[in-house]
Amino acid sequence: GQSLEQPSEVTAVEGAIVQINCTYQTSGFYGLSWYQQHDGGAPTFLSYNALDGLEETGRFSSFLSRSDSYGYLLLQELQMKDSASYFCAFGGYQKVTFGTGTKLQVIP
């Protein structure tokens, strides 16, 4: 079957760095994506990794290791507005499967 596992909650201090891990199982893999969702809002796309390695987009970076079926989202210089849920997802042909999400709480 297809599945993605993430920690359910993470707490980090404002200004610090936090890493959100994601492990997955799938038979057909087209890359790992990350989405952010604030409470009551819709998910928004953050990043995508098709190949192994690190992709950097401002304060956010995402990493993928296809051999380990593992990826992570790295958030640097945390701000209070980064408090949200973060979902990893893999894109198969025609559809996307989402993980259950990690709720990040940033504290002062």
Added chain:
Amino acid sequence: DGGITQSPKYLFRKEGQNVTLSCEQNLNHDAMYWYRQDPGQGLRLIYYSQIVNDFQKGDIAEGYSVSREKKESFPLTVTSAQKNPTAFYLCAISGSGTYNEQFFGPGTRLTVL
């Protein structure tokens, strides 16, 4: 004004009634999707459509129906057969191909009383 619209934002219905949620897009994307999200949970795929007049069941299609008569519109009907319909419903679009970056509408929060 371009984008994805869902209406209404909040919807209340009595148990046993069918209800249709609207999803419209003017971005000319082929693929459209419906997801359900329960509190503290991830997104679960209900139905998706790659082209007009064609759609496929997702992981939790039972108790739901859809149509795709126009490229711009992909309405979702929550039928009385859906045992636990209260949830946050999200419509999304994406381009075609193997990389499916998804763009979401604002969502409809359905409460069945």
